[in-house]
Amino acid sequence: MFNKILIANRGEIAVRVIRACREMGIQTVAVYSEVDREALHVQMADEAVCIGPGKAQGSYLNMENIISATVLTGAQAIHPGFGFLSENSKFAQMCEECNITFIGPDGETIENMGNKSKAREMMMEAGVPVIPGTEGSIDTAADALKEADRIGYPVMVKASAGGGGRGIRIVRTKEELKKAFETAKTEAKVAFGDDTMYMEKFIEKPRHIEFQILGDANGNVIHLGERDCSIQRRNQKVLEEAPSPVMTEELRKKMGEVAVKAAKSVNYKSAGTIEFLVDKNFDFYFMEMNTRIQVEHPITEMITGIDLIKEQIKIAAGEALEFSQEDIKLQGHAIECRINAENPKKGFMPSPGTITMEHLPGGSGVRIDSSIYQGYKIPPTYDSMVAKLIVHGKDRADAISKMKRALGEFIVDGIDTNIEFQHKILFNNSFQEGNYDTGFIQSNENTLF
Structure with a gap:
């Protein structure tokens, strides 16, 4: 069992992980941004390391700083909580390369399941029922129109790298599709840095x-x-x-x-x-x-x-x-x-x-x-x-x-x-x-x- 775990997160989930570790006799390291200096998770952990400015990009999403804090404090594992780097396959891989245990699945699994269109393909191969939709990604509004005709309206245009409700549009008619597709694609690029899209049949009142x-x-x-x-x-x-x-x-x-x-x-x-x-x-x-x-x-x-x-x-x-x-x-x-x-x-x-x-x-x-x-x-x-x-x-x-x-x-x-x-x-x-x-x-x- 680990002697020390670093929690690469903030807020209530960081507090939740610290409590579990304490009950297991494991020491904890909190990381925090400059604006979180007075946060509860910082006060509760055995050690705390500032990893950057208030914006998440420079702190809670800063992989290098989090890895450095882990090495500096001698923590053997990182718990990512939810959000931030919890489903980042590159970060999981980086942990492995640095001989740090990532408390979660391996990077390959995260990458495969994080790409929604890839996950669909893998589930279909495994015989798991999936919502009728595209078998791979769709690149253009013209492709989207063809696929929507095949699937049947209403459809849901979705970002492959999506989450948190972003990069998703419900489309009920052919006339709405082009604009919805392009808007969702742009939103996905901004939110996830990946504008790969796919499409599913929209299930009414599920x-x-x-x-x-x-x-x-x-x-x-x-x-x-x-x-x-x-x-x-x-x-x-x-x-x-x-x-x-x-x-x-x-x-x-x-x-x-x-x-x-x-x-x-x-x-x-x-x-x-x-x-x-x-x-x-x-x-x-x-x-x-x-x-x-x-x-x-x-x-x-x-x-x-x-x-x-x-x-x-x-x-x-x-x-x-x-x-x-x-x-x-x-x-x-x-x-x-x-x-x-x-x-x-x-x-x-x-x-x-x-x-x-x-x-x-x-x-x-x-x-x-x-x-x-x-x-x-x-x-x-x-x-x-x-x-x-x-x-x-x-x-x-x-x-x-x-x-x-x-x-x-x-x-x-x-x-x-x-x-x-x-x-x-x-x-x-x-x-x-x-x-x-x-x-x-x-x-x-x-x-x-």
């Missing part, structure tokens, strides 16, 4: 259901059940729950087996997620694979009792999984609300600033993953998520009641947040009935805003 998987170096792969991530705004998840309210034992078994098959086909080692779209007939299609820990991993931890960060670390250290698929039992129901520094009434405008007062909810079955504290100044430089509120109940109704209560206790003054917006989702009749899809927020704008 549910976004993902399966958490774990794979070790011995070829053992299991799944830990599903998470329903259908409550989204502009392809960004807002609220997640596990298990899905529409899941049956039969469908879970079928989808879980496919998820394991997909992971085994790429020799997956680490924690990862196989993401599916499920249509109104409960037919499901592979969408993408995330080769990192997910923001919403706590709800899986709550219903399985398994610490996914610790499992990542153990797998990276060469340890075999201690449990089989038969050992995984889903207990109760969990919900996560992402708490962001933003104003939903002003188009979700980010709200950086100083927290003048906070009160975090507590009680049975309530968990907070956060990096904020009274007096902390939230910088305008990074993602607006400041906390994750997670609850666990004996069933879905109990979890909803707990989340309503916990949101009511959650106070953050000095900045705007989406706490009230999350509260409105919980009180929505369609949500309470489990009757929702990825268009939920858009179709309920009148009551949510």
Whole structure:
């Protein structure tokens, strides 16, 4: 097992990894930008190294500085968290060349699964159901028009290197396609430095259901059940729950087996997620694979009792999984609300600033993953998520009641947040009935805003 791990991230995920390491008796190194000097993860770690200016390009995305900090402090491994360099195959490869363990899959797997069109091809070869679409990338608007005619409208134009809802356009008619294709291509180039595009059939009113998987170096792969991530705004998840309210034992078994098959086909080692779209007939299609820990991993931890960060670390250290698929039992129901520094009434405008007062909810079955504290100044430089509120109940109704209560206790003054917006989702009749899809927020704008 490692003696010291460097966490190449910030915010609540850096705090989350530090806590897991501390419980495992592993020393930690925090890295931070100049604007994060007072951040909680910096104060909690055993050591901390400044790696550059506020802009992520010079700090949290600066591979050379992060590697140098790792060597300087004698850390043997790097945990990348999510975002930043967590799915950067070049960084994973650089770690390997420097004899540093990257806590995640190898660079080749990250590269193959990170390229969405390549991932589609590999899943098709493995016999995993995929959404009808292009077999490779498309280069021009003329090619896009031909493929759309073949697939049938509506279609979704997507960036191969995409993520976070960028480089994606839904196109319902031939007249819209050229402009949508060129806009998405330009957006992808700016966001990812890669404007390779592909196209899929757009599934109307789907549910976004993902399966958490774990794979070790011995070829053992299991799944830990599903998470329903259908409550989204502009392809960004807002609220997640596990298990899905529409899941049956039969469908879970079928989808879980496919998820394991997909992971085994790429020799997956680490924690990862196989993401599916499920249509109104409960037919499901592979969408993408995330080769990192997910923001919403706590709800899986709550219903399985398994610490996914610790499992990542153990797998990276060469340890075999201690449990089989038969050992995984889903207990109760969990919900996560992402708490962001933003104003939903002003188009979700980010709200950086100083927290003048906070009160975090507590009680049975309530968990907070956060990096904020009274007096902390939230910088305008990074993602607006400041906390994750997670609850666990004996069933879905109990979890909803707990989340309503916990949101009511959650106070953050000095900045705007989406706490009230999350509260409105919980009180929505369609949500309470489990009757929702990825268009939920858009179709309920009148009551949510």
